[in-house]
Amino acid sequence: MTKRLSEKENYFSMSEFLESYYWAGKDDSLGSLLGSVTLWSDDGELFDQAIAEDWHAFFSDVSNEDHTMFESFQAVKQFVNEYLPDVAETTPLSRNLTYNIRMICEMTEAQRNQEPVWKNWVAAVNWITNPNVVPVNESPFLEKGQSLPNPDNKGFRKNQFPIAQVLPAPRPEIPMEDSPEMLTVEQSFQVQLAFMRHYYQVTSDSELGNYLQQYSKVDGSNIRYEKWCRKFSERAEIERKASSLTVLVMAKDYYEIFFSDNALHAQSLRKLSYEIWKTVYLPHSQRVQTEVWQNWLTAVHQVME
Known part of the structure; x- marks a missing residue:
């Protein structure tokens, strides 16, 4: 049976997916964004309502029904296009991630199944949809005085989705040629x-x-x-x-x-x-x-x- 994600499951999967790359590279663009993406109120509402409204628009644009694994990734593509655009002001890791997400959305199923970014997405979805996982309703960033996880712990944060083991491949250089004008x-x-x-x-x-x-x-x-x-x-x-x-x-x-x-x-x-x-x-x-x-x-x- 094909796994399908609700709007909130899709969002939590995206949050864990993006965080796994933040922890792998301590990327400033991701870090700035995740403070708004991961902070929830006691009643289960996202604190940043602008992001909540945008996410609803992205999710609904793909489909009004629960999403397949690939449809949910297409919603993520829209999110990063808005919040981590492939422009010079965005940090290299985030730009590479956005580029890879966009390209994966154009691949065949066989092609994307070979891509580390897609594999990490599948892992995030499986983690969130595991009935034994309890979503964390507050920012899981390190508190003052805490340190990064010990490398001996195989890349896991305590009770959290694993740190990304493979960073997104660098996007290609834009091919330039002489232009007479x-x-x-x-x-x-x-x-x-x-x-x-x-x-x-x-x-x-x-x-x-x-x-x-x-x-x-x-x-x-x-x-x-x-x-x-x-x-x-x-x-x-x-x-x-x-x-x-x-x-x-x-x-x-x-x-x-x-x-x-x-x-x-x-x-x-x-x-x-x-x-x-x-x-x-x-x-x-x-x-x-x-x-x-x-x-x-x-x-x-x-x-x-």
Whole structure:
């Protein structure tokens, strides 16, 4: 019989799954998030109601019924896309974990059964659904004066799910190739706006329309433009310019934060965010054949004319 998880079982499994990687790597991004993920009140309600509401949206988006093992993992994918996005500001361990989760969701059953991250997920689910396990309704972080578990205890914390024995594999480096178009910071921001306007014309998505209306000014009054300028200065390559490919990678991070692939955003924006994420990781010979890249080049040429 196929095991199915309720919304709360799915959540507790995710909590233990993420914590197992925190304890393995003492990762700052995971540690900051888990303080909110694992703290429960005496009446069984999560203290952070924003996370509780988001989780309900992610769980329900996959299915309104109890989830299979794989469906429950798809809800986790939406959660990490929102709270541990694959962007430069997220710590490497968390980024690697998010990347691996996203890729596993695209694999066949035979492929994912070989993946250590998937195996750890299955173990977390089995641990939570074991009738002898009692959920801990408070943060299990170490208290002052306590130390990490003794390595002789085979990776177990007392009465807790085991520490992850295998860290998520490093995500691949984004394949970069020379791009003939070199953009100034203002041009780069205009390119991503032109790119977004194309998709607004195609989808008429109100969320994207509101964003374009609110954040299209290319001056100091636009907080998003100021943040873009700071990021551009870190990526600029030659004479304070960056290639169109480098700017697309910047745009990938931008979309991962503002329009991440989860149920909090319109389906058209989720799909666009996903397609950009997938495109930047492709070898450049494959990337240039994608719709995302073709539309991106169109936006570049519009701005540079």
